[in-house]
Amino acid sequence: MNDQAIGIFDSGVGGTSIWNEIARVMPNENTIYLADSKYAPYGKRSKDEIIALSIKNTKKLLELNCKIIVVACNTATTNAIKVLREQFDIPFIGIEPAIKPAALNTKTQKVGVLATKGTLSSELFAKTSDQYANNIEVIEVIGTGLVELIEEGKIQTPEMGMLLDSYIQPLIKKGIDHLVLGCSHYPYLIPVLRKMLPTHIDIIDSGEAVARQTKVVLSKNNLLNPSNQEGIHTFFTNGSLPVLQEILKKNDLTSVSKAVNF
The missing domain is CATH 3.40.50.1860 (Rossmann fold)
Incomplete structure (x- = not known):
């Protein structure tokens, strides 16, 4: 499992700020990022809606064989992470205001x-x-x-x-x-x-602390990638692909971005 990706989701492109810290702290880890822009912002939705969207995103990342999931969204963390941890047998990392x-x-x-x-x-x-x-x-x-x-x-x-x-x-x-x-x-x-x-x-902001905590949890679960190769990063969005690509273009990394429906 060690070479499987770190899964990250947010209500859009914002969580790439968290991804950026994760990639900096653990440059050899592979990542998969879901930008759930179609339903952004989560902050104006009900708690039940936020939980349902978080479950949807988690299931997608599990389909893609992620080994840990980072909920790179304050609203999703504060409203849904307890339910996610109860329903899914995988480590979750949350984010909340510092x-x-x-x-x-x-x-x-x-x-x-x-x-x-x-x-x-x-x-x-x-x-x-x-x-x-x-x-x-x-x-x-x-x-x-x-x-x-x-x-x-x-x-x-x-x-x-x-x-x-x-x-x-x-x-x-x-x-x-x-x-x-x-x-x-x-x-x-x-x-x-x-x-x-x-x-x-x-x-x-919470980015660096989330990245450090992700590394700690991976280490405790013996899930760190031992490879010395630069990680491969895949980004999916159900919103505007050009906006996502514009956010990502400053990062000179091995990555691919796609527009998909999820």
Whole structure:
């Protein structure tokens, strides 16, 4: 099983930010990525819908013989990962907003979280916030419309700039010193955010931590690929193939991308 792929899914192209960290931390591992863009964003869907979509994606990755599945979507993790672990006999890695490092390092005791409605309203997010940010003011902002623009390839556009600015300025005025990105799509907005945010505000996302945890779980289960060859990466999307390819073109890796219905 060791040469089988790491399976990764997200509600679109955003989870490629997680994939990128996985490929960097474990360059010899093969990966298969599902961009479920047809149903993006998950954040505006009901919990039952999110669970059903997560099960659908898991079954597809199991058909493709993946050895572990990374749920590279905050909303899917916070709403569905418990069900996935109960239903499928395979290791799962989840992703959720990195509240803990923000809470531990804040000096102003004020932390901003930019995420989807589905993530912010989830039981797991509430539990994590209660556990790590009891004495911290966590200011939550729902990033309505951001995922849709990213899925349309409109990251560096005036439309994106205006929308993002409307979410960020109130956080700056409230005195945050950390901004937690609670959606795997949002790291692609970091270049835009850097221009908006004062230099003392740190941006935190979960990509590197997820990659490290994936490696730990693979090692514990004796599933690390012993090959010294560069991994082969396959990407599937049920949405716009050009948008996915545009996101991926910066990565000079052995990969193939396809438009398929799943």
